Amino acid sequence: MSENLKMFCHQCEMSAPGGCGSKGQSKGTCGKDDTLARLQDTMVFGLKGLSAYRHHAHELGADTSEVDKVLADTLYFTLTNSNFNFDQHIKQLLEVGSAGVKMMDILSEAHTSTYGVPTPVTVSQNKVEGKAILVSGHNLKALKMLLEATEGKGINIYTHSEMLPAHGYPELRKYSHLKGNVGKAWFDQTKLFNEFRGAILMTTNCIVPIRSNCEYSDRLFGYQIAGTAGINHIENDDFTPLIECALKCGDVSMQSDASLVTGGHYKTILGLAPQILDAINTGKIRRFFVIAGCDAPGKGREYYRELAENLPKDCVILTSSCGKFRFNDIDFGTVPGTELPRYIDLGQCNDSNGAVKIAIALSQATGIAINDLPVSIVLMWMEQKAVIILLALFSLGMKNINVGPKLPEFFNEEIVNFLVDKFNVRLISGDAKADIEYFLSK
Template identity: 40%
Template sequence: MYCYQCEETALHSGCTVKGVCGKRESTAGLQDLLVFVVRGMAWYGEALTGLGLGDRTHDSFIRRALFSTITNVGWDDTRFVALIEEALERRNALRRRFLERTGASWAEPLPEAATWHAPALAFAAKAADVGVLATENPDIRSLRELLVLGVKGIAAYAEHAAHLGYEKAEIGLFIERAMAATLRDLPADTLVALVLEAGHVAIAAMALLDEANTTTYGAPEISQVALGVRTRPGILVSGHDLRDLEELLRQTEGTGLDVYTHGEMLPAHAYPALKKYPHLAGNYGGAWWQQTQDFEAFQGPILMTTNCLVPLRQDNTYLDRLYTTGVVSYEGAHHVADRPEGGAKDFSALIARARQCPPPTALEAGQLTIGFAHQQVLALAGAVVEAVQQGAIRRFVVMAGCDGRHRARTYYTEVAQTLPQDSVILTAGCAKYRYNKLDLGTINGIPRVLDAGQCNDSYSLALIALALKDAFGLEDINELPVSYDIAWYEQKAVAVLLALLALGVKGIRLGPSLPAFLSPAVAQVLVERFHLRPIGSVDEDVAAMMAGA
């Protein structure tokens, strides 16, 4: 086992026995093998595209396969075995089509990922040969992994959009080309170019998801979300998938049950088509890493729609109340099957379980203000520009990204508390749980924490920055009074980072630590081109950001 795709990887190097996240060696190996076979699929797909025989019918499977390997998504080895078997079947179908077209005329040698085949009993042995360390050159390995991890994030965002019927062939074509590229002996400069191209595709994927969400559920509105609980039994929904939440809300109408959101589902309360349900009761608990306490206290069933699911502690008792769906898997949990073509998922078993449970235990009270996606902030653009011109707002600090368990993440709470009163925090993703419940006040009626939504809604923050650039008549986005102090944890955050780099944003502080998959040479490239830097001390970073450095 060697896994270093998340921020909390062991010793900031790589997990070699068991993941800090809780991932077993067997699971890590199966995930590596799944990615290996998907690379083989991509190789044939790209070749067939070049021959005018492109086949987009496999895009959905490739997205789901890559999404399943993101940190804290899949925990059930049997699900990965099934995915590998399906990937081999699909790859072999592509191979047959390729050979029918080319015969013996193809000059390029076929990579092993395009030819290897074995029964499931041999999967574990093969997995040991195809992981991260299969690439010997550390800089090429670093660039390949940076590309693959960014593509995983792109695949996840594109899959969310596809659930609402929004797809773009261009995204599938890039995923195919990028994964195939990792099987070729490409020079570092070519891989760097692909990594930066991935940033542009990440923007396209987040824009597509934004279009899907807002067209389906309406543009987010500034909204108050209750943090307390009601007296009826409830269902807790975590993850990111809004369609799953919508279908559950429909199926629980009139049942006497309430539905609560958790973690990255908090922004659902800002969408008009979702907030209209009176039994969408509020948000429960905090960020993903606190879920073992939150889920235990909730007492009702929990629906995990996407990442981030963490292993249960030995003293947890909610496994029989845990339901997974989509790409999420966990041994012993109930799994809600995919929706049939043109239909909805069947949540009847989960609803029946909820009827047997007591109401949730109250954790806190009060409200949160959310809904500051780009449509709402741009509607306030005049007031924002005026506040800047009058000196009431001196600096915007983008503190988006992922939260995590590491003690160093208290840095983000302390930054929020230390920033002067003439600064505004722009946030998206679960990183906001480090400070979104602090009373930081307002500036001319504008809250000092503007929450744009989920991690994919970092796209909103980019649009806000671009609109402010135009409003102030600036040529360069980096001339804005905006600093970037980003927290990262998993591969969706890698896609967001690449998107910001593709937009030309420079001077990003990234923490709590720079990715372990960046070799010193690759990290230096990012430092030189984009002035990427690690976080430092709270006081020094706040002073530097307020000074525009």
């Protein structure tokens, strides 16, 4: 096991959920029962992400019965004192991962069949005009209903965080009052929402509880599961209170000349397959970097920006989730000698299947095994829901995944050893330039 993974194991041994001294654990972190409890925790965390994606797809009328069975079977598997077999736990985790692959495909099809296939679009950043509502989260259906409800009312709609990719969908951007994006990743809420003086709608998770320095609680509205004490909540998809709030707030204009690019859905990128293959064969593209994941405040995450901005110009960046806000303000231009973009925003966290679709297409076209492709996967870890993406990659047999700035704290040494041995999981070094040399040497 590598030294940085050994260090991780030592640091997490006493602090992680299910570790020594935790209630309900019959053994300490060295006990087999503890490892199995952690694996079952991982199953439940994976099911959280699976159920989130399932919810959005089900709202759009998709058939989720195949995934529903895995949800039920996995919860049944976690019954107390039912199974003490490590290998069977791993098998069930991979079943959850396979369901994650299926669910992301189902949701992607539901999104594209309802809102059209996204295409690249340049979106204004932090520029606000007139009366406005800021929409955060993942729920595209909620955004569509709000766009319909505000049409002709003199209110402009702006996206925040994981809602940014909405601008790529033809059936959403056809609304002229869907104007641009404001802010970055989810954790900028307190500062951003104080500065943005309009009404705000939170459509899914990643809501920050109201703090003492909050000036926006009367302008913040929760939707479905998103909520916190002291705010209003949208009931029965009636956006009237939110609209009235936006009108009452008046002109909340903000000035900015910045812009972002989004809309690189895998279906659009696969349409560039001939150009991509030619660029690979002629040496114009050396390597693809999947730099994605869940962002969070704190030290160590500046690594991902340093990694992205120091990559050679013959490298292409594929990204998704809110981690892209670490570097999506950079103009990466095109691959020299081609018109291919060096930066491709595949979409929300649930669009992580896009990178896999592209990798599979490259493997089939080149005859190179998927784990031998010139692709480096570098993920940032934070949110429990992201477990489903990691399990999905494992279920597909994807290896050589790099994670940081730390590994999930609910893993222990036995689990980490298994992931290293089975999938060659690696913890990033923290030195972006050194890691670039490592990646390019592969």
